[in-house]
C-alpha cells in the first residue's frame with residue numbers, strides 16, 4: 001500500500017522554481033487500479049516517478065508498505081525498484097539490438113537470477129502475454145502492440161507487486177490500444193497487482209474504478225460506481 005503525505009515536488013527553472021506537486025495526500029491500497037488523468041503539465045508523470053522511486057519528493061513522504069522511499073539510500077531504492085515495481089512507458093523502451101526474450105531477461109539481471117532461470121522465466125512471461133512464438137524477434141520486427149506486450153512481460157517477469165504505466169497506449173492505434181489495455185487489465189486481475197496508470201485517454205479514464213485528477217499540482221480522487229475491469233476494452 002502506498003501512503004503519500006503532503007508531497008511537494010519542485011524543480012529548479014533558472015533562478016525560479018516550478019511547483020509540480022503542491023501537497024499531495026493519497027492512499028493507494030494493495031490491489032487497487034488507479035487511473036491518473038489531468039491537463040498537460042498537471043504533475044502526472046512527476047507523481048508516477050515518485051511512486052516508482054525514480055525521483056524523490058522535495059517535501060512530505062511517499063511510503064510503500066511502511067517504507068519512506070525518500071529516505072532510502074540510492075542502493076536500497078534501486079533494489080526496491082528492481083524487486084517490487086514494474087514500469088511500462090509510452091515509448092516501450094525496449095533495447096533495439098536485443099530479441100524479445102533478451103529484453104525480458106534484462107529485468108532479472110539486477111536480481112541475480114541465474115542464466116537458466118532467467119531464460120525459463122522470460123519465456124513464461126512472453127507466453128503469458130501471448131508472444132511465445134515471437135521470442136526470437138527484434139523489437140523492429142514486432143508491431144507496436146506486440147512491442148508494448150514485450151514491455152509488459154519485462155515489467156512483470158520479476159513478479160512485482162506494483163505496476164506503473166505512463167501513457168502505455170499513447171503510441172498505439174485504437175486496435176492495438178485495446179489489445180494492450182486488455183493485457184494490462186488481465187495481468188492486474190490475475191496477479192493481484194497494485195496498478196497505477198497515467199493516461200490522457202478519457203475513454204480509459206471513464207472505466208477506472210478510482211480516478212485521480214491532477215491539476216496544477218493538486219489531486220482529487222473520485223470513485224466511479226459502475227466502472228471496472230470487467231467491461232472489456234471499449235473504445236467509444
Ligand SMILES: Nc1ncnc2c1ncn2[C@@H]1O[C@H](COP(=O)(O)OP(=O)(O)OP(=O)(O)O)[C@@H](O)[C@H]1O
Nearest residue numbers: 011012018019020039040041042043044045046047
Ligand atoms: N525535470 C524537470 N525539470 C523542470 N521542470 C519539470 C521537470 N519535469 C517536469 N517539470 C515541470 O513540472 C510540471 C509537471 O510536469 P509533469 O511532466 O509531471 O506533468 P504531466 O501532467 O505529466 O504532463 P504531460 O501530460 O504533458 O506529460 C510542469 O510544469 C513541467 O514543466
